[in-house]
Every structure is written in C-alpha cells, then in structure tokens.
Amino acid sequence: xxxxxxxxxxxxxxxxxxxxxxxxxxxxxxxxxxxxxxxxxxxxxxxxxxxxxxxxxxxxxxxxxxxxxxxxxxxxxxxxxxxxxxxxxxxxxxxxxxxxxxxxxxxxxxxxxxxxxxxxxxxxxxxxxxxxxxxxxxxxxxxxxxxxxxxxxxxxxxxxxxxxxxxxxxxxxxxxxxxxxxxxxxxxxxxxxxxxxxxxxxxxxxxxxxxxxxxxxxxxxxxxxxxxxxxxxxxxxxxxxxxxxxxxxxxxxxxxxxxxxxxxxxxxxxxxxxxxxxxxxxxxxxxxxxxxxxxxxxxxxxxxxxxxxxxxxxxxxxxxxxxxxxxxxxxxxxxxxxxxxxxxxxxxxxxxxxxxxxxxxxxxxxxxxxxxxxxxxxxxxxxxxxxxxxxxxxxxxxxxxxxxxxx
Numbered sequence: 001x002x003x004x005x006x007x008x009x010x011x012x013x014x015x016x017x018x019x020x021x022x023x024x025x026x027x028x029x030x031x032x033x034x035x036x037x038x039x040x041x042x043x044x045x046x047x048x049x050x051x052x053x054x055x056x057x058x059x060x061x062x063x064x065x066x067x068x069x070x071x072x073x074x075x076x077x078x079x080x081x082x083x084x085x086x087x088x089x090x091x092x093x094x095x096x097x098x099x100x101x102x103x104x105x106x107x108x109x110x111x112x113x114x115x116x117x118x119x120x121x122x123x124x125x126x127x128x129x130x131x132x133x134x135x136x137x138x139x140x141x142x143x144x145x146x147x148x149x150x151x152x153x154x155x156x157x158x159x160x161x162x163x164x165x166x167x168x169x170x171x172x173x174x175x176x177x178x179x180x181x182x183x184x185x186x187x188x189x190x191x192x193x194x195x196x197x198x199x200x201x202x203x204x205x206x207x208x209x210x211x212x213x214x215x216x217x218x219x220x221x222x223x224x225x226x227x228x229x230x231x232x233x234x235x236x237x238x239x240x241x242x243x244x245x246x247x248x249x250x251x252x253x254x255x256x257x258x259x260x261x262x263x264x265x266x267x268x269x270x271x272x273x274x275x276x277x278x279x280x281x282x283x284x285x286x287x288x289x290x291x292x293x294x295x296x297x298x299x300x301x302x303x304x305x306x307x308x309x310x311x312x313x314x315x316x317x318x319x320x321x322x323x324x325x326x327x328x329x330x331x332x333x334x335x336x337x338x339x340x341x342x343x344x345x346x347x348x349x350x351x352x353x354x355x356x357x358x359x360x361x362x363x364x365x366x367x368x369x370x371x372x373x374x375x376x377x378x379x380x381x382x383x384x385x386x387x388x389x390x391x392x393x394x395x396x397x398x399x400x401x402x403x404x405x406x407x
Contacts, residue, residue, distance in 0.1 A: 026064050031074075032407050033057040039374070039400015041083050045391060046092060051083035051400070059102075072104040084378050084398050086328065088352060091390060095127040097134065112153050119146035139195070142170040151205075163203040169220075171195040194225040197244075212254045220246040228280040230295040238282050238293065246277040246300070265312040273304040281335075283344070294344070301333040320362040328354040338386035345383075352382045352392065360402075370404040 035055040042048040059074025078098040085092065100122040107115040121144050126137040145168060151161030174195040203216040226239035233240065252271035259266065281299035285291065308326040315321060332350040339345055360374040376399070382392040 025066075026062060029061040029063075031057070031059055031061060032405075034405045035402065036404075037400060037402040039083075039398055041092070041396055041398040043084075043092060043391075043394050043396035045387075045394050049082050049092070051398070052079070052081040053083070054079040068108045070106045072102075072106075074102055076100040076102070084376065084396050086354065086356065086378075088330070088390075091128065093128070097125045099123045114151050114153070116149040116151075117146065118148075120144075136173060138174055139171060140173050141195075142172065143167050144170070145199070147201075157209050159207045161205045163201075163205070165199075165201045165203075167199045169195070169197050169199055193223060195222075196224065197222040210255055210257045212256070214250075214252045216248075216250040218248040218250070220248075225279075227278055228282050228295075230280075230297075242278065244277070244279045246275065246279070248276075249274040263314045265314075266309070268309045269307070271306045273306075275304070276301050276333075296335065296344075298334040299332075300335070302330055302335075303333070304328070304330045318364050320360075320364065322358075322360045322362065324356075324358040326354075326356045326358070328352075328356075337383040340385040342386045342388070348383065350382070350384055352380065352384075354378070354380045368405060368407050370402075372402040372404075373400075374402055375399045 033056070035053075037053040038051070040048060040050050054077070056077045057074050058076075059072060061070065061072050063070040076098070078096075078100075080096040082093045082095060085094065100120060102118060102120045104118045105116070109115060122142070124141050124143070125134050126139045127134060128137065145166045147163055147165030149161050149163040151159060153159040171193070175192050198221045200219045200221070201216055203214060206213045222244040225244040227242040227244055228238055229240045230238075232238060250271060250273045252269065254267060254269040256265075256267045258264065277298070277300040279300050281296040282293040283296065284293045306326070306328045308324060310322065310324040312320055312322040330352045335350045336344045336346050336348050337350040355378070357377045358374065359376075360372045362370055362372040364370050375397070377395075377397055379395045380391070380393065384392040387393065
C-alpha cells in the first residue's frame with residue numbers, strides 16, 4: 001500500500017493545486033463502463049467448457065473551465081475466465097484477474113502542441129488450475145510505472161506524438177524450480193525474482209487522414225535472470241554473468257474509414273513484430289539428470305506478422321452486423337520444433353500459424369447500451385507436435401452473448 005501511495009502522491013498534489021478553484025469553475029464528470037461476456041467454447045481436443053469474462057471501469061473526469069488541463073482517474077477490474085487463448089504458452093483452463101489504478105493528465109499547451117502523462121499500478125493474479133488459490137500463482141505480477149507523451153497537430157489531417165514509458169514488473173511468487181532443486185533448499189533466494197524486469201518503451205505515432213502508423217521499441221532488462229550457456233561455469237552452473245535482455249520492435253499501420261453514407265465501417269490493421277533476446281535454452285531430459293543438456297542458442301527470438309480486417313455493417317439505427325478475420329504468423333529465429341515424442345527436429349524452425357474469425361450481431365437500444373450475440377472460430381497450426389502440456393494444433397468454436405454499458 002505504501003508503494004501505491006508514494007506513486008500517486010505527486011499526481012494527487014498536482015491535481016489538487018490545479019483544481020483548487022471554486023466548484024462552480026470545475027467540470028466534474030463521473031463515468032462507468034461495464035463489459036460482461038458469457039459463452040461456451042468447444043475445442044476439438046480436450047473438453048468443452050463455459051467461460052465468463054468481465055471488464056469494469058469506474059472513474060472520474062475533472063476539467064477546470066477555461067483551463068488547458070484535464071484529468072482522468074479510474075479503477076479497472078478485469079477477469080478473464082477459461083477459454084480460447086491467442087498467446088502461446090497458455091492453456092484453455094488458465095484464468096487471470098487484474099486490478100489497475102490509473103491517473104492521467106492532458107495539457108493542451110497550445111492549438112498545435114499537447115502533453116500527456118500517466119502513472120499507473122496493476123496487480124495481476126493468474127490461476128493455471130482449479131485447485132490453485134488466487135494470490136499464489138507462479139506468474140502473479142505487479143506492474144508499476146507510467147508514461148509521458150508529447151505531440152503536435154500540424155493540421156486537421158496530420159498529427160505526430162512521441163511517447164516514453166517505464167514500468168517495473170515484479171513477480172513476487174516466481175521461483176526457478178530447477179535452480180531450487182539444484183540448491184537443495186540451501187539458498188532459495190538465488191532462485192526467486194528471476195522474472196523481475198524493467199520495461200522501457202519508446203513509441204512514435206503518426207495520424208494522417210484515416211491512417212495511423214506506429215513504431216515502438218521495447219526493452220526488457222531482467223534484474224537477476226542470467227543467460228544460459230553451453231558449458232559448465234566455474235560456479236558449477238550453466239549460467240554466465242550476463243543478464244537477460246529482450247528487445248522488441250513493432251511496426252503497425254491501421255486504416256479507419258466509413259463508407260456508403262457511414263453505413264459500413266472498416267478498419268484493416270497490419271503489424272510486424274521482431275523480438276531479439278540474448279537468452280538461450282538448456283534442455284534436460286529429466287529433472288536432476290547428470291547428462292550434458294542439449295544447448296539451443298537464441299531460443300526466444302522470433303518474427304511475427306498480424307493482419308486483421310474488422311468490418312461492421314449498420315442496419316438502421318439500432319442494429320449492427322460485424323466480422324473480423326485475423327491472421328497471426330510467428331516464426332522463431334533458431335528454435336527447432338519438437339516431434340510427437342518430445343525430441344527436437346534439428347535443422348527446422350518452429351512456426352505457429354493462427355486464424356481467428358470473429359462475428360457478431362449487435363442490438364443498440366440507446367447510446368449507452370450494447371448487446372451482442374457472437375461466434376468465434378479459431379484454428380491454430382504448428383510444426384510442433386509435442387502437445388503433452390500445451391496445445392499447438394487445434395480448432396475451436398466459441399459462442400455466447402456480450403453486454404456493454406458505458407455512462
């Protein structure tokens with residue numbers, strides 16, 4: 001709690017000082033947003049199940065009259081139940097719950113220049129099994145940090161913004177089980193905190209007509225996680241003194257347009273991601289094996305391409321039909337795939353392909369409420385055939401109802 005208080009105290013002082021006018025001179029607008037989704041997913045492997053997702057925002061907007069400043073503060077609760085996953089390494093049964101606090105400030109310096117800043121704190125809980133207790137998950141995390149963005153409007157059709165952000169990612173429950181086994185319980189401190197890292201991101205966004213181009217550079221600098229090496233080091237381990245560092249480059253371009261007297265909305269988006277990591281991988285056939293492990297260099301680097309074409313058709317004032325085909329292709333730089341027996345296919349590169357088709361029929365009785373009947377078809381294919389722990393090749397159907405309310 002003290003960490004949160006120290007994080008938000010400067011922003012609260014600024015908010016109070018700027019808005020220390022009479023209440024008649026300050027516009028205060030509370031807002032609330034709710035998204036509730038319930039449905040069933042039916043994969044071709046494993047068992048079908050019900051899924052519930054929840055997203056709730058509660059906040060307030062403060063804007064002094066005749067002022068260039070505006071402030072937004074909100075609390076967000078998000079629950080992601082069991083269901084289909086688009087991230088590699090997640091199971092259908094995984095659950096996640098996020099609590100997030102955000103304070104945001106916008107300063108319109110002039111008609112051409114603006115400055116935005118934000119500080120935030122998030123606590124994420126993860127459960128990988130039904131018998132796991134919330135708060136004890138191996139990958140529970142706390143994220144603390146913020147961002148600052150400076151931009152210029154060159155005209156009604158062109159604006160540019162540069163954003164810098166920093167977050168510290170803390171995994172309080174994470175422990176390296178293999179290192180703990182090797183230590184025999186003698187020095188557990190050496191096996192904890194290895195997922196903790198500092199995240200830096202520099203981004204450039206260009207809005208031109210209906211296009212938005214963005215470029216981001218993200219660096220993840222680990223605090224304790226050392227780089228695996230091929231040979232045994234003087235301390236008896238397979239880790240060097242170098243710390244893990246990952247860099248991600250992301251190029252994205254989106255186009256938003258309304259056609260046929262604004263009865264059709266289309267927003268195609270393409271993104272290309274390049275991840276580079278200095279981390280390698282050691283494969284032990286069994287825990288505690290005395291055999292020399294198999295060494296894989298540059299195990300986590302990959303290139304990824306994502307392309308989607310969301311389209312929405314308006315039917316009158318209250319009805320909407322939508323569809324969104326999405327393609328995701330990931331190719332690892334050097335990681336070989338594993339066959340059905342769990343052995344690596346040396347000479348090949350792991351490839352994952354995913355296709356998701358989302359569709360919905362929406363009823364909008366008023367400006368604050370939306371109800372959608374949806375159907376999602378998802379297919380993933382990969383040259384990884386070892387699926388004892390995680391699915392790599394499957395098809396699945398997900399259907400249900402989503403309710404949205406915002407005020």
